[in-house]
Amino acid sequence: xxxxxxxxxxxxxxxxxxxxxxxxxxxxxxxxxxxxxxxxxxxxxxxxxxxxxxxxxxxxxxxxxxxxxxxxxxxxxxxxxxxxxxxxxxxxxxxxxxxxxxxxxxxxxxxxxxxxxxxxxxxxxxxxxxxxxxxxxxxxxxxxxxxxxxxxxxxxxxxxxxxxxxxxxxxxxxxxxxxxxxxxxxxxxxxxxxxxxxxxxxxxxxxxxxxxxxxxxxxxxxxxxxxxxxxxxxxxxxxxxxxxxxxxxxxxxxxxxxxxxxxxxxxxxxxxxxxxxxxxxxxxxxxxxxxxxxxxxxxxxxxxxxxxxxxxxxxxxxxxxxxxx
Numbered sequence: 001x002x003x004x005x006x007x008x009x010x011x012x013x014x015x016x017x018x019x020x021x022x023x024x025x026x027x028x029x030x031x032x033x034x035x036x037x038x039x040x041x042x043x044x045x046x047x048x049x050x051x052x053x054x055x056x057x058x059x060x061x062x063x064x065x066x067x068x069x070x071x072x073x074x075x076x077x078x079x080x081x082x083x084x085x086x087x088x089x090x091x092x093x094x095x096x097x098x099x100x101x102x103x104x105x106x107x108x109x110x111x112x113x114x115x116x117x118x119x120x121x122x123x124x125x126x127x128x129x130x131x132x133x134x135x136x137x138x139x140x141x142x143x144x145x146x147x148x149x150x151x152x153x154x155x156x157x158x159x160x161x162x163x164x165x166x167x168x169x170x171x172x173x174x175x176x177x178x179x180x181x182x183x184x185x186x187x188x189x190x191x192x193x194x195x196x197x198x199x200x201x202x203x204x205x206x207x208x209x210x211x212x213x214x215x216x217x218x219x220x221x222x223x224x225x226x227x228x229x230x231x232x233x234x235x236x237x238x239x240x241x242x243x244x245x246x247x248x249x250x251x252x253x254x255x256x257x258x259x260x261x262x263x264x265x266x267x268x269x270x271x272x273x274x275x276x277x278x279x280x281x282x283x284x285x286x287x288x289x290x291x292x293x294x295x296x297x298x299x300x301x302x303x304x305x306x307x308x309x310x311x312x313x314x315x316x317x318x319x320x321x322x323x324x325x
Contacts, residue, residue: 031091031266035066038094038256041080041101042164043073043189047208047292051127051254052096054286058277063269073189076165077101078113085119089261091270095120097257100165102306104313108165110324116310121262122302124274125255129292130228131170132212133241134221135204136197144178144225144244147204151180159183161193161202165313166252170206170227172320177245197221208252209235210291227251234291250316253295253309255302271299 038056042048049071056067072080081101087093095101102116133144141147151158160182162168168184175182185202187193190211197205198220206227207215213235216223225241226232229249232240241248256274258267275296277283284294297305 031269032063032065034092035068036060036063036092036094037068037070038096039080039084040069040071040096041073041077041098042071043191044071045211046073046190047127047129047210047252048096048098048254050210050289051287051292054283054288055096055126055256055274055277057286058280058283059273062273062276073163075113075188076105076108076163076168078105078109081105081116082113084257084259085114087259089259089263091258091262091266093259094123094270095257096254098164098166098254099252099309099313102255102257103309104165104169104317106310107314107317108168108322108324119260120257121260121267122306123256123258123267123299124271125253125295125297125302125305126274126278127288127292128251128253128295129209129288130226130232130251131166131206132209132216132226132235132238133170133174133204133206133224134194134197134212134216135224136200136202137220137222138200139203139222141224142222144239144241147224148178148180148244151178151182155181156183158203159185161185161187161197161205163187163190163193165317166208166250167193167206168322169313169317169320170250171204172322173248173250173316174206174241174245176320177248194221208292210289213291254292255297255306267299 038052040049040052052069056069060067072083077100084093084095106116135141141150160171190207194207196202215221223238225239227250229242230240278294278296
């Protein structure tokens with residue numbers, strides 16, 4: 001009888017030590033086992049939204065779960081970012097973050113509804129891109145030089161629409177470096193802002209290239225130049241602002257973040273899946289619409305990149321004379 005009891009106890013101990021039947025045991029399910037949501041902190045049709053949707057289509061094939069894209073625009077991305085910052089850190093709610101939400105906003109606002117440094121873990125940078133300077137078709141302006149000349153001769157007659165940190169800084173850097181004063185008109189979302197430039201309520205804007213080129217190609221606005229350090233290969237006919245204003249350069253980035261506290265094994269699963277998705281040419285085309293650059297930066301390097309970018313955006317925002325709101 002004692003021998004039988006001893007064998008039963010030994011068997012139970014062996015089962016409890018088994019990797020399949022341990023404390024998380026046979027009832028634990030591997031991640032992911034339900035739909036994943038990617039929150040986009042800017043409006044539908046924005047570069048952030050296009051990137052998230054292009055990524056989601058391939059990512060759900062790799063992870064074998066539905067990927068839902070949820071647009072939550074407003075307050076320079078704060079609404080969407082806050083929703084993810086307070087979500088459970090289980091890998092099922094992610095943020096398609098940007099230089100606005102995760103680097104620049106802390107220099108633009110006196111108080112944020114989330115902490116960019118403490119509330120997120122960076123998973124993967126996905127794409128980089130540039131903005132494009134567009135003006136209303138009725139303005140007698142066809143180049144950056146003509147815009148500068150017009151702004152100097154007509155003080156107080158020009159304003160710019162903006163709905164993100166990169167759009168605002170693009171304009172304020174231009175003001176500072178070109179020696180002009182074009183007034184700011186803030187918007188909740190880029191489509192509304194761009195619509196008011198088309199109608200003439202605002203005179204110019206620096207939308208992301210996918211949004212801007214769509215309206216330029218449709219003949220609804222006039223494109224003058226892009227914000228990168230040189231011409232972009234996806235729109236080579238548009239000069240860089242730097243060709244007229246030496247030293248001018250602004251590049252934005254889009255990336256996946258998870259709530260702080262997300263387990264490292266889930267972080268790695270996500271990073272590996274995103275990297276795999278972006279290797280597919282069709283996915284890259286869907287994510288960028290051919291107007292941004294696929295530029296993956298993995299888990300190990302991305303955290304340092306975010307720190308460097310936070311410093312850069314903070315420095316440039318102060319240099320442009322932008323006061324926190």
